[in-house]
Amino acid sequence: ATSERGLLVRVGDAEAEAALSRGAEPMVMNGRTMKRFVRIAGTPDGRAVKSWLRLARGFVETLPAKKDARKPRERSKKK
Numbered sequence: 001a002t003s004e005r006g007l008l009v010r011v012g013d014a015e016a017e018a019a020l021s022r023g024a025e026p027m028v029m030n031g032r033t034m035k036r037f038v039r040i041a042g043t044p045d046g047r048a049v050k051s052w053l054r055l056a057r058g059f060v061e062t063l064p065a066k067k068d069a070r071k072p073r074e075r076s077k078k079k
Contacts, residue, residue, distance in 0.1 A: 007040040009052050012059035019055065 001008040008027060011019045013036060020026070024038035036059075040052060 005039070006042055007044055007049065007052060008037060009040065009056045010037050010059060011055055012036050012062070015055055015059055 009019070009024070011024075016036065016038065019038045024040050027034040027037035027039045040048075044052065
């Protein structure tokens with residue numbers, strides 16, 4: 001996610017230290033630190049955004065697939 005306050009990136013536990021050493025800050029929301037998320041202050045250029053997204057994608061790809069929670073659509077019966 002991005003806003004005027006910066007870029008929010010989900011990095012996971014393994015990459016959190018590396019992200020902090022690259023200049024990211026822990027993400028704090030409503031006074032609570034969000035684990036596995038970091039904030040990059042300011043407006044990073046396109047090259048920096050791509051770099052951060054590669055880091056995030058590496059973590060996201062390790063997550064298990066979500067189960068489809070949608071209910072199947074009922075088909076209308078034509079008479």
